[in-house]
Amino acid sequence: MAKIINQRLTVKIEGDFVVFLIGMRINRFWKFHKWIPLGSAMPKMLKELTGKPESGFLGFQIHGGLSPVIVQYWRSFEHLEAYAKDRIGIHYPVWKEFNRLIGSSGDVGIWHETYKVCAGDYKCIYHNMPVYGLGKVGELIPATGKRETAGERIAATKPE
16 A cells, blocks of 8 residues: 655646546446457556656556546647657557447547646645655645645746
8 A cells, every 4th residue: 555645745846737637438348358458558558658758758647447547647738649649659559459449339438638737727735645646746845834725835836
């Protein structure tokens, strides 16, 4: 089990960044031959990205279940898009295979949302938590003083 940090913390991250949410929904559980290959491809992509800091990939947080969601953090949208279109990386052939095997059959659903976050336009709090979410990719700092309240935290993240 992850070590709990018994403190109120917030995160400091330099510059703009991107939050990318991606998920899968198993619509026809019995068609495991279609969703297992798709589900098993994501850990390979995350491993590939984690090993390539030049890709702009900052880190991720997985939320499991029958409709798993992965929250990814990227340095920029351009980095994210470059990975998605990279014909040499793992993603592109998996995307092609998804369209070939599943397409619009309804067997498995996939979705994603992309959010560009401007420097200082975020706030977060972690209290009695292990290192989590944005805290995995930014600098965890105490949520005290100028960072005590939500309003103060978001004001404190604005570039000077």
